[in-house]
Amino acid sequence: MTDTRTTLESEVTELLQLLIRNECVNDGSVESGGEVRSAELIRDYLDGSGVDLETYEPETERASLVARIEGRNPDAPTLLLMGHTDVVPVHREGWREDPFGGEIIDGEVWGRGAVDMLNLTASMAVATRRLAESGFSPEGTLIYLAVADEEALGTYGAKYLVEHELDAVRADYVITESGGIPIPSPSGLKLPVIVGEKGAYWCRLRVSGTPGHGSQPHRTDNALVKAAEVVRRLDAYRPETQIHDVWRQFIESMGYPEEISGPLLSKESLYEALDALPVGMARQFHACTHTTFAPTVVHGGDKLNVIPHTVELDVDIRTLPGQTDLDVRAMLDEALGDLSSSVEVFNLTYDPSSASAVDTPLWDTLSRVSRNFYADSATVPYLTVGATDARFFRREGITSYGFGMFSEKMSFEDYGAMFHGDDERIDTESLRLSAELWQAVARDLLT
Numbered sequence: 001m002t003d004t005r006t007t008l009e010s011e012v013t014e015l016l017q018l019l020i021r022n023e024c025v026n027d028g029s030v031e032s033g034g035e036v037r038s039a040e041l042i043r044d045y046l047d048g049s050g051v052d053l054e055t056y057e058p059e060t061e062r063a064s065l066v067a068r069i070e071g072r073n074p075d076a077p078t079l080l081l082m083g084h085t086d087v088v089p090v091h092r093e094g095w096r097e098d099p100f101g102g103e104i105i106d107g108e109v110w111g112r113g114a115v116d117m118l119n120l121t122a123s124m125a126v127a128t129r130r131l132a133e134s135g136f137s138p139e140g141t142l143i144y145l146a147v148a149d150e151e152a153l154g155t156y157g158a159k160y161l162v163e164h165e166l167d168a169v170r171a172d173y174v175i176t177e178s179g180g181i182p183i184p185s186p187s188g189l190k191l192p193v194i195v196g197e198k199g200a201y202w203c204r205l206r207v208s209g210t211p212g213h214g215s216q217p218h219r220t221d222n223a224l225v226k227a228a229e230v231v232r233r234l235d236a237y238r239p240e241t242q243i244h245d246v247w248r249q250f251i252e253s254m255g256y257p258e259e260i261s262g263p264l265l266s267k268e269s270l271y272e273a274l275d276a277l278p279v280g281m282a283r284q285f286h287a288c289t290h291t292t293f294a295p296t297v298v299h300g301g302d303k304l305n306v307i308p309h310t311v312e313l314d315v316d317i318r319t320l321p322g323q324t325d326l327d328v329r330a331m332l333d334e335a336l337g338d339l340s341s342s343v344e345v346f347n348l349t350y351d352p353s354s355a356s357a358v359d360t361p362l363w364d365t366l367s368r369v370s371r372n373f374y375a376d377s378a379t380v381p382y383l384t385v386g387a388t389d390a391r392f393f394r395r396e397g398i399t400s401y402g403f404g405m406f407s408e409k410m411s412f413e414d415y416g417a418m419f420h421g422d423d424e425r426i427d428t429e430s431l432r433l434s435a436e437l438w439q440a441v442a443r444d445l446l447t
Helices: 003-021 038-046 117-132 158-165 223-236 243-252 258-264 271-276 279-289 325-342 359-368 390-394 410-416 428-446
Strands: 052-059 062-069 078-084 108-110 140-145 173-176 190-197 199-208 292-300 310-318 343-351 378-384 399-402 425-427
Touching: 003 038, 003 108, 003 117, 003 428, 038 052, 038 062, 038 117, 038 140, 052 158, 052 223, 062 117, 062 223, 062 410, 078 199, 078 428, 108 343, 108 428, 117 140, 117 428, 140 158, 140 173, 158 390, 173 390, 190 359, 190 390, 199 325, 223 292, 223 310, 223 325, 243 258, 243 279, 243 378, 258 271, 271 279, 279 390, 292 325, 310 399, 325 343, 359 378, 359 399, 359 428, 390 399, 425 428
Parallel strands: 078 140, 078 173, 173 399, 190 378
Antiparallel strands: 052 062, 062 140, 108 425, 190 399, 199 310, 199 343, 292 310
């Protein structure tokens, strides 16, 4: 490795370590996050490089930073590189290392956010500074956004900026998390570009019964017992397999032999075909082609010796392209069967699925530039099963993708397992590759 590349790798690594150590944990409450710490860190890092800097703080300590390299031609495209600075909570007992230590072990940076997505947030910042210090004077404008509150609902981050400060982040193209993991295929490496994401329908089911004494459970209408059956039915429910356009494009682009691609493109055989895949890939492929129902939180009961009269279940439902809230309610009724009439449904959040087209100049740029890193590679469209801040920009008609550049040390299986999981870590080579990618993308698209 040349001295220049070594220096770049060290610079991204150090910034990532500092972001991890800032411990900007977002538990969904307004008091959590504290992203101002990382906004100030990145502002100090970029200050003096020649970029224009602006901070937005709609709620105390929930700050986002916008950096701009203004283009010479107002008619040329604008590219927004967006990385979030908040992370999800951890269960420290499940980690082999300090989740907020940011330590380097065997060439990998360990810590919460190393994969989701402080690695890209750091590499985007370093690329922006490197471009500015090089005298980069493009036709189009480059914007870097270190955004708060992605791990909740974007209320104090991207959602706020799009609704109240759109001019500060308005762009023709957006790149954020979480594609780019090299996937081996018979025709070379495939690099998935996140062109769309599932929708979210978060709801609370209220199951009612009749209170009574815990010493006399016979023939009681126990809300907890009834709720247990509701959970069992949701877990057993198998919505119809959906072979939507993004899924078809992904499988057809992978170059798999017919004996593999055929079942994965068949509504009748895909579910069974998942049994032959590694567990991480099977989970991803299942979620890409099915509406999913995950009971995640239960509230109920008043006292140990009282039969509970009310139990509430929180359910995380993720929808596919084209599905509506009415479709979800119909599936809930189908899953619950004869219990449906005794369960109240309260919608907490509804965010429909979103997607961007692939026939765009940004797609062409990513395809072109990626071959400089992996000569035999090809970009392929993919649907992420989680939510990202890209949805807010897609709804403004802005083409938005998720991408990055990773070494072959990072497998698709490991990448998926570490999202919101234990022992999150990223190899330093991947950090350098992403920093090189952003510079190459900006030069290709904006000059």
